[in-house]
Amino acid sequence: xxxxxxxxxxxxxxxxxxxxxxxxxxxxxxxxxxxxxxxxxxxxxxxxxxxxxxxxxxxxxxxxxxxxxxxxxxxxxxxxxxxxxxxxxxxxxxxxxxxxxxxxxxxxxxxxxxxxxxxxxxxxxxxxxxxxxxxxxxxxxxxxxxxxxxxxxxxxxxxxxxxxxxxxxxxxxxxxxxxxxxxxxxxxxxxxxxxxxxxxxxxxxxxxxxxxxxxxxxxxxxxxxxxxxxxxxxxxxxxxxxxxxxxxxxxxxxxxxxxxxxxxxxxxxxxxxxxxxxx
Numbered sequence: 001x002x003x004x005x006x007x008x009x010x011x012x013x014x015x016x017x018x019x020x021x022x023x024x025x026x027x028x029x030x031x032x033x034x035x036x037x038x039x040x041x042x043x044x045x046x047x048x049x050x051x052x053x054x055x056x057x058x059x060x061x062x063x064x065x066x067x068x069x070x071x072x073x074x075x076x077x078x079x080x081x082x083x084x085x086x087x088x089x090x091x092x093x094x095x096x097x098x099x100x101x102x103x104x105x106x107x108x109x110x111x112x113x114x115x116x117x118x119x120x121x122x123x124x125x126x127x128x129x130x131x132x133x134x135x136x137x138x139x140x141x142x143x144x145x146x147x148x149x150x151x152x153x154x155x156x157x158x159x160x161x162x163x164x165x166x167x168x169x170x171x172x173x174x175x176x177x178x179x180x181x182x183x184x185x186x187x188x189x190x191x192x193x194x195x196x197x198x199x200x201x202x203x204x205x206x207x208x209x210x211x212x213x214x215x216x217x218x219x220x221x222x223x224x225x226x227x228x229x230x231x232x233x234x235x236x237x238x239x240x241x242x243x244x245x246x247x248x249x250x251x252x253x254x255x256x257x258x259x260x261x262x263x264x265x266x267x268x269x270x271x272x273x274x275x276x277x278x279x
Contacts, residue, residue: 035071036138040064043099045130047080050094052102060099063134064108072111074135075099081124089233092116097253099132113255116233160266162218163228165191165210167271189238189271190231195223196262212271221265230258230271239272 041063043056052060064073077096079088093116100112120129158164167189189212210219230248232238233256240248240258248260248269260269 035140037074038136038138039133040136041134043132043134044128045095045132047127047130048091050091050098052098057102060102060134061106064103064136065106067136069138070110070136071139072113072137073103073108074113074115074137075103075132076115076117076135077132078117078120078129080127080129081119085118088118089116092118093254095130095132099134100253103134114253115256158266158268159218162220162265163193163226163263164216164218164268165212165230165271166216166268167212168215168273188231188233191217191219191269192229192231193219193221193226193263195221196225196227198227221263224264226263228260228263228269230260230269232256232258232271234273237274239270239274241270243267244270 041059043052043059045051045056046053064070075096077092077094077099079092079095082088093114096114096116100114103112117133123129190209191212192209194208208219208221210217228248229251230238230240237250237255238258240260242248242260242263246260248258251257251259258271263269
């Protein structure tokens, strides 16, 4: 066999093998079973309250104890259509946290994702809106590892008298009319700041908060040493870093909060879209 003919034969075999591997990989991906999600409980609350009564505790206990095939739970809090937007977000998250706390207390050790659902799309004015839903996501045989998107490019220098937030998740909600307009949807990304070690929010909401509706926003904290929380209520998780180096970890109790500590004027925070949230 000539060298040229051998080369062509070898190339054909190599291409055929590569195509076979590719088709096999696609078939394997197609056969992966999607995660099954099941709403296992819905508990209700009194007006302007996040206290679990005995009936709600009984429903949670019956729904989540003794389950072996659950990968994680998604716990979403909702509120009735009353009060300010910030207070509604805070109260709906608080209700979800209370349910998560009780689930931990009765021995649930799998991951629990808490979300602030705000006002539900349907029957938001009824008392039934004051609720928390619990969704169980079943274990699957195949899991994928997401590839984070690159850190967004930004100017190497920032204002020395302010804190700058740079994000590639800006304008996720076209219904947000700037930082002073109304919020008509739960799909928001925001920054909350307060002096280091102080309480962040109360029943009146978060007094120091901006919505990340642009790729580069700044705010001026009054304290020298601050904590900044990035609240992410989008469908994606984030990679959050302080000054491009220090990772701002997710809050252990709330997967949609990222905490940057000891933030000073002149610092910058990057918020980069990562993987699609489960559920």
